[in-house]
Amino acid sequence: MDASIHIDNLSKSYGTIQALKNINLDIHSGELFGLIGPDGAGKTTLFRLLATLLLPSEGVAKLCGIDSVAEYKKIRSFLGYMPGKFSLYQDLSVIENLEFFATVFNTRIEDNMDMIHDIWVQIEPFKNRLAGKLSGGMKQKLALCCALIHQPKILLLDEPTTGVDSVSRSEFWQMLKGLKKKGITIVVATPYMDEANLCERVALIQDGEILQVNSPAEIVEQFEKDLYSVKSDDNYQTLLDLREFEHTNSVFLFGQNLHFTDTRKQFAEDELKQYLKNKGRSNIVIEKIQASIEDCFMALSTKPEANE
Ligand SMILES: Nc1ncnc2c1ncn2[C@@H]1O[C@H](COP(=O)(O)OP(=O)(O)OP(=O)(O)O)[C@@H](O)[C@H]1O
CATH class of the missing domain: 3.40.50.300 (P-loop containing nucleotide triphosphate hydrolases)
Incomplete structure:
Protein backbone atom coordinates (compact mmCIF):
# COMPACT_ATOMS: atom_id res chain seq x y z
CA MET A 1 0.00 0.00 0.00
CA GLU A 221 25.99 14.50 13.35
CA GLN A 222 26.12 17.29 10.78
CA PHE A 223 26.58 19.98 13.44
CA GLU A 224 29.79 21.53 12.18
CA LYS A 225 31.33 23.14 15.25
CA ASP A 226 32.56 22.06 18.68
CA LEU A 227 29.87 23.11 21.13
CA TYR A 228 30.49 24.34 24.69
CA SER A 229 28.24 24.90 27.65
CA VAL A 230 29.20 28.03 29.59
CA LYS A 231 27.92 28.94 33.07
CA SER A 232 28.83 31.69 35.51
CA ASP A 233 27.46 33.66 38.46
CA ASP A 234 25.34 35.73 36.03
CA ASN A 235 24.32 33.96 32.83
CA TYR A 236 22.51 36.91 31.29
CA GLN A 237 25.52 39.19 31.70
CA THR A 238 27.72 36.37 30.34
CA LEU A 239 25.50 36.25 27.26
CA LEU A 240 26.10 39.95 26.67
CA ASP A 241 29.83 39.51 27.33
CA LEU A 242 30.08 36.61 24.89
CA ARG A 243 28.26 38.57 22.20
CA GLU A 244 31.14 41.05 22.42
CA PHE A 245 33.88 38.41 22.43
CA GLU A 246 35.84 38.70 19.20
CA HIS A 247 35.95 34.92 18.53
CA THR A 248 32.27 34.17 19.18
CA ASN A 249 30.61 32.33 16.32
CA SER A 250 27.29 31.78 18.12
CA VAL A 251 25.93 32.08 21.65
CA PHE A 252 22.43 31.21 22.90
CA LEU A 253 20.78 30.89 26.27
CA PHE A 254 19.66 27.25 26.74
CA GLY A 255 17.83 26.77 30.03
CA GLN A 256 20.35 27.31 32.82
CA ASN A 257 23.39 27.39 30.49
CA LEU A 258 24.76 29.22 27.50
CA HIS A 259 25.67 27.29 24.37
CA PHE A 260 28.74 28.70 22.68
CA THR A 261 30.73 28.03 19.49
CA ASP A 262 34.04 29.66 18.61
CA THR A 263 34.96 30.88 15.13
CA ARG A 264 38.35 29.17 15.39
CA LYS A 265 39.06 25.46 15.01
CA GLN A 266 41.38 25.56 18.01
CA PHE A 267 39.23 26.64 20.95
CA ALA A 268 41.20 28.13 23.88
CA GLU A 269 39.17 27.52 27.06
CA ASP A 270 41.65 29.41 29.29
CA GLU A 271 41.48 32.46 27.06
CA LEU A 272 37.67 32.52 27.23
CA LYS A 273 37.73 32.04 31.02
CA GLN A 274 40.17 34.93 31.39
CA TYR A 275 38.07 37.14 29.12
CA LEU A 276 34.97 36.48 31.26
CA LYS A 277 36.95 36.99 34.50
CA ASN A 278 38.14 40.35 33.18
CA LYS A 279 34.47 41.20 32.58
CA GLY A 280 33.84 40.56 36.27
CA ARG A 281 32.31 37.06 36.01
CA SER A 282 32.98 34.38 38.64
CA ASN A 283 32.16 30.63 39.08
CA ILE A 284 32.84 30.14 35.38
CA VAL A 285 32.33 26.56 34.15
CA ILE A 286 33.05 25.66 30.51
CA GLU A 287 32.31 22.13 29.23
CA LYS A 288 32.32 20.55 25.78
CA ILE A 289 28.88 19.08 25.04
CA GLN A 290 27.02 17.21 22.29
CA ALA A 291 24.77 19.29 20.05
CA SER A 292 21.03 18.70 20.30
CA ILE A 293 18.40 19.16 17.58
CA GLU A 294 17.70 22.59 19.06
CA ASP A 295 21.37 23.58 18.62
CA CYS A 296 21.20 22.42 14.99
CA PHE A 297 17.98 24.34 14.47
CA MET A 298 19.52 27.51 15.88
CA ALA A 299 22.63 27.07 13.73
CA LEU A 300 20.61 26.49 10.56
CA SER A 301 18.14 29.29 11.20
CA THR A 302 20.84 31.88 11.83
CA LYS A 303 23.00 31.00 8.81
CA PRO A 304 23.18 34.11 6.59
CA GLU A 305 21.59 32.32 3.62
CA ALA A 306 18.65 31.22 5.83
CA ASN A 307 17.86 34.84 6.56
CA GLU A 308 17.95 36.17 3.05
N1 LIG B 1 -5.62 32.93 7.83
C1 LIG B 1 -4.50 33.60 7.88
N2 LIG B 1 -4.42 34.88 7.44
C2 LIG B 1 -3.25 35.57 7.46
N3 LIG B 1 -2.08 35.07 7.91
C3 LIG B 1 -2.09 33.81 8.37
C4 LIG B 1 -3.29 33.02 8.39
N4 LIG B 1 -2.98 31.80 8.89
C5 LIG B 1 -1.66 31.84 9.19
N5 LIG B 1 -1.13 33.04 8.88
C6 LIG B 1 0.30 33.44 9.01
O1 LIG B 1 1.06 32.49 8.28
C7 LIG B 1 2.25 32.19 8.97
C8 LIG B 1 2.31 30.68 9.25
O2 LIG B 1 1.29 30.35 10.18
P1 LIG B 1 0.94 28.87 10.61
O3 LIG B 1 -0.26 28.92 11.52
O4 LIG B 1 0.87 28.01 9.42
O5 LIG B 1 2.26 28.47 11.45
P2 LIG B 1 2.47 27.38 12.57
O6 LIG B 1 3.86 26.88 12.41
O7 LIG B 1 1.37 26.37 12.55
O8 LIG B 1 2.39 28.21 13.90
P3 LIG B 1 1.27 28.22 15.05
O9 LIG B 1 1.58 27.06 15.90
O10 LIG B 1 1.51 29.54 15.72
O11 LIG B 1 -0.08 28.14 14.34
C9 LIG B 1 2.26 33.05 10.21
O12 LIG B 1 2.97 34.22 9.92
C10 LIG B 1 0.78 33.36 10.43
O13 LIG B 1 0.63 34.57 11.12
Missing part, protein backbone atom coordinates in the same frame (compact mmCIF):
# COMPACT_ATOMS: atom_id res chain seq x y z
CA ASP A 2 1.38 3.41 -0.99
CA ALA A 3 0.70 5.91 1.79
CA SER A 4 3.37 8.42 0.80
CA ILE A 5 3.21 12.21 0.63
CA HIS A 6 4.90 14.05 -2.23
CA ILE A 7 5.17 17.83 -2.06
CA ASP A 8 6.51 19.75 -5.03
CA ASN A 9 7.26 23.49 -4.93
CA LEU A 10 4.31 24.18 -2.67
CA SER A 11 3.68 27.81 -1.68
CA LYS A 12 0.86 29.51 0.18
CA SER A 13 0.27 33.20 0.71
CA TYR A 14 -2.39 34.94 2.79
CA GLY A 15 -2.53 38.34 1.08
CA THR A 16 0.98 39.72 1.42
CA ILE A 17 2.06 37.12 4.02
CA GLN A 18 3.94 34.24 2.44
CA ALA A 19 3.29 31.45 4.93
CA LEU A 20 4.98 28.70 2.84
CA LYS A 21 7.73 29.23 0.30
CA ASN A 22 8.49 26.56 -2.32
CA ILE A 23 8.27 23.54 -0.09
CA ASN A 24 9.69 20.30 -1.52
CA LEU A 25 9.28 17.26 0.66
CA ASP A 26 8.79 13.50 0.35
CA ILE A 27 7.39 11.57 3.27
CA HIS A 28 7.62 7.81 2.87
CA SER A 29 4.81 5.32 3.26
CA GLY A 30 4.60 4.09 6.87
CA GLU A 31 7.01 6.69 8.20
CA LEU A 32 6.73 8.47 11.57
CA PHE A 33 7.73 11.93 10.41
CA GLY A 34 8.13 15.16 12.41
CA LEU A 35 7.54 18.71 11.22
CA ILE A 36 9.53 20.68 13.75
CA GLY A 37 9.41 24.45 14.02
CA PRO A 38 8.42 27.39 16.21
CA ASP A 39 5.06 29.17 16.26
CA GLY A 40 4.33 30.84 12.93
CA ALA A 41 6.75 28.61 10.97
CA GLY A 42 3.99 27.41 8.65
CA LYS A 43 3.21 23.95 10.08
CA THR A 44 -0.55 24.43 10.32
CA THR A 45 -0.68 25.94 6.83
CA LEU A 46 1.13 22.91 5.40
CA PHE A 47 -1.24 20.52 7.20
CA ARG A 48 -4.31 22.41 6.05
CA LEU A 49 -3.06 22.23 2.45
CA LEU A 50 -2.44 18.47 2.79
CA ALA A 51 -5.84 18.03 4.45
CA THR A 52 -7.46 19.73 1.40
CA LEU A 53 -8.85 22.54 3.58
CA LEU A 54 -6.79 25.22 1.81
CA LEU A 55 -5.79 25.71 -1.81
CA PRO A 56 -2.09 26.22 -2.57
CA SER A 57 -0.96 29.46 -4.20
CA GLU A 58 1.51 27.41 -6.23
CA GLY A 59 2.79 23.87 -6.44
CA VAL A 60 1.44 20.37 -5.97
CA ALA A 61 0.83 17.99 -3.09
CA LYS A 62 0.07 14.32 -3.67
CA LEU A 63 -1.08 11.93 -0.97
CA CYS A 64 -0.98 8.23 -1.89
CA GLY A 65 -0.21 9.54 -5.40
CA ILE A 66 -3.47 11.53 -5.51
CA ASP A 67 -3.56 15.27 -6.22
CA SER A 68 -4.78 17.30 -3.23
CA VAL A 69 -6.66 19.81 -5.37
CA ALA A 70 -8.08 17.82 -8.29
CA GLU A 71 -9.11 14.83 -6.20
CA TYR A 72 -9.60 16.29 -2.75
CA LYS A 73 -12.66 14.14 -1.97
CA LYS A 74 -10.68 10.91 -2.42
CA ILE A 75 -8.00 12.23 -0.09
CA ARG A 76 -10.50 13.04 2.65
CA SER A 77 -11.60 9.39 2.67
CA PHE A 78 -8.18 8.07 3.67
CA LEU A 79 -6.73 10.98 5.62
CA GLY A 80 -6.95 11.46 9.37
CA TYR A 81 -6.39 15.02 10.58
CA MET A 82 -6.16 16.11 14.19
CA PRO A 83 -6.05 19.92 14.21
CA GLY A 84 -4.02 21.79 16.80
CA LYS A 85 -6.94 23.47 18.47
CA PHE A 86 -9.33 21.16 20.27
CA SER A 87 -11.51 19.78 17.49
CA LEU A 88 -14.15 17.93 19.46
CA TYR A 89 -17.67 18.89 20.45
CA GLN A 90 -17.31 19.98 24.07
CA ASP A 91 -21.00 19.59 24.84
CA LEU A 92 -21.19 16.03 23.51
CA SER A 93 -20.02 13.07 25.57
CA VAL A 94 -16.94 11.04 24.72
CA ILE A 95 -18.95 8.29 23.04
CA GLU A 96 -21.19 10.79 21.23
CA ASN A 97 -18.12 12.51 19.77
CA LEU A 98 -16.77 9.21 18.51
CA GLU A 99 -20.15 8.18 17.09
CA PHE A 100 -20.42 11.55 15.36
CA PHE A 101 -17.06 11.20 13.61
CA ALA A 102 -17.85 7.59 12.64
CA THR A 103 -21.13 8.74 11.08
CA VAL A 104 -19.41 11.54 9.14
CA PHE A 105 -17.23 8.89 7.52
CA ASN A 106 -20.17 6.58 7.00
CA THR A 107 -18.82 3.90 9.28
CA ARG A 108 -19.45 2.41 12.75
CA ILE A 109 -17.32 2.34 15.87
CA GLU A 110 -17.58 -1.46 16.21
CA ASP A 111 -16.26 -1.96 12.66
CA ASN A 112 -13.09 -0.03 13.49
CA MET A 113 -12.41 -1.09 17.06
CA ASP A 114 -9.21 -2.94 16.05
CA MET A 115 -7.75 0.40 14.94
CA ILE A 116 -8.54 2.39 18.09
CA HIS A 117 -8.72 -0.35 20.74
CA ASP A 118 -5.45 0.41 22.58
CA ILE A 119 -6.34 4.09 22.92
CA TRP A 120 -10.06 3.57 23.46
CA VAL A 121 -9.55 1.34 26.54
CA GLN A 122 -7.89 4.31 28.24
CA ILE A 123 -10.87 6.64 27.75
CA GLU A 124 -13.74 4.15 27.84
CA PRO A 125 -14.20 4.56 31.64
CA PHE A 126 -15.14 8.19 30.88
CA LYS A 127 -17.31 7.46 27.86
CA ASN A 128 -20.37 9.27 29.25
CA ARG A 129 -18.44 12.35 30.36
CA LEU A 130 -18.79 15.54 28.32
CA ALA A 131 -15.68 16.08 26.19
CA GLY A 132 -15.40 19.60 27.62
CA LYS A 133 -14.95 18.13 31.10
CA LEU A 134 -12.00 15.86 30.18
CA SER A 135 -8.39 16.54 31.14
CA GLY A 136 -6.02 17.74 28.39
CA GLY A 137 -4.47 14.28 28.00
CA MET A 138 -7.88 12.58 27.75
CA LYS A 139 -9.13 15.12 25.21
CA GLN A 140 -6.08 14.42 23.13
CA LYS A 141 -6.71 10.65 23.24
CA LEU A 142 -10.34 11.14 22.25
CA ALA A 143 -9.34 13.47 19.40
CA LEU A 144 -6.89 10.80 18.21
CA CYS A 145 -9.62 8.11 18.31
CA CYS A 146 -11.90 10.41 16.29
CA ALA A 147 -9.14 11.02 13.71
CA LEU A 148 -8.62 7.25 13.40
CA ILE A 149 -12.20 6.02 13.34
CA HIS A 150 -12.30 5.70 9.52
CA GLN A 151 -8.99 3.76 9.38
CA PRO A 152 -6.90 6.44 7.61
CA LYS A 153 -3.76 5.55 5.66
CA ILE A 154 -2.18 8.89 6.53
CA LEU A 155 -2.52 10.70 9.84
CA LEU A 156 -1.66 14.38 10.31
CA LEU A 157 -1.34 15.51 13.93
CA ASP A 158 -0.96 19.25 14.48
CA GLU A 159 0.81 19.98 17.78
CA PRO A 160 -0.89 17.06 19.55
CA THR A 161 1.19 17.46 22.73
CA THR A 162 1.02 21.23 23.16
CA GLY A 163 -0.37 22.05 26.60
CA VAL A 164 -0.32 18.41 27.72
CA ASP A 165 1.61 17.23 30.80
CA SER A 166 4.84 15.28 30.36
CA VAL A 167 3.36 11.88 31.34
CA SER A 168 0.54 12.25 28.79
CA ARG A 169 3.08 13.43 26.21
CA SER A 170 5.17 10.31 26.57
CA GLU A 171 2.04 8.08 26.58
CA PHE A 172 0.95 9.79 23.39
CA TRP A 173 4.23 9.01 21.64
CA GLN A 174 3.90 5.38 22.74
CA MET A 175 0.48 5.31 21.10
CA LEU A 176 1.96 6.70 17.88
CA LYS A 177 4.57 3.94 17.85
CA GLY A 178 1.72 1.41 18.15
CA LEU A 179 -0.12 3.05 15.23
CA LYS A 180 3.02 3.02 13.11
CA LYS A 181 3.09 -0.77 13.44
CA LYS A 182 -0.29 -0.81 11.70
CA GLY A 183 1.39 0.76 8.65
CA ILE A 184 -0.11 4.25 8.91
CA THR A 185 2.02 7.16 7.73
CA ILE A 186 2.11 9.58 10.64
CA VAL A 187 3.17 13.22 10.39
CA VAL A 188 3.43 15.14 13.66
CA ALA A 189 3.89 18.91 13.80
CA THR A 190 5.48 20.10 17.01
CA PRO A 191 7.33 23.12 18.37
CA TYR A 192 9.08 20.84 20.93
CA MET A 193 12.56 20.12 19.60
CA ASP A 194 13.03 17.17 21.99
CA GLU A 195 10.17 15.36 20.25
CA ALA A 196 12.23 15.28 17.05
CA ASN A 197 14.17 12.35 18.51
CA LEU A 198 10.99 10.28 18.63
CA CYS A 199 10.55 10.53 14.84
CA GLU A 200 12.29 8.50 12.13
CA ARG A 201 12.94 11.62 10.07
CA VAL A 202 12.13 15.26 10.59
CA ALA A 203 11.87 18.46 8.59
CA LEU A 204 13.04 21.57 10.41
CA ILE A 205 10.85 24.46 9.30
CA GLN A 206 11.05 28.19 9.91
CA ASP A 207 9.43 31.24 8.28
CA GLY A 208 7.72 29.05 5.70
CA GLU A 209 10.94 27.36 4.56
CA ILE A 210 12.37 23.93 5.20
CA LEU A 211 15.85 24.24 6.65
CA GLN A 212 16.73 20.54 6.63
CA VAL A 213 15.21 17.06 6.24
CA ASN A 214 16.97 14.09 7.78
CA SER A 215 16.94 11.59 10.63
CA PRO A 216 17.46 13.26 14.03
CA ALA A 217 20.77 11.38 14.46
CA GLU A 218 22.10 12.60 11.10
CA ILE A 219 21.02 16.18 11.74
CA VAL A 220 22.98 16.17 15.00
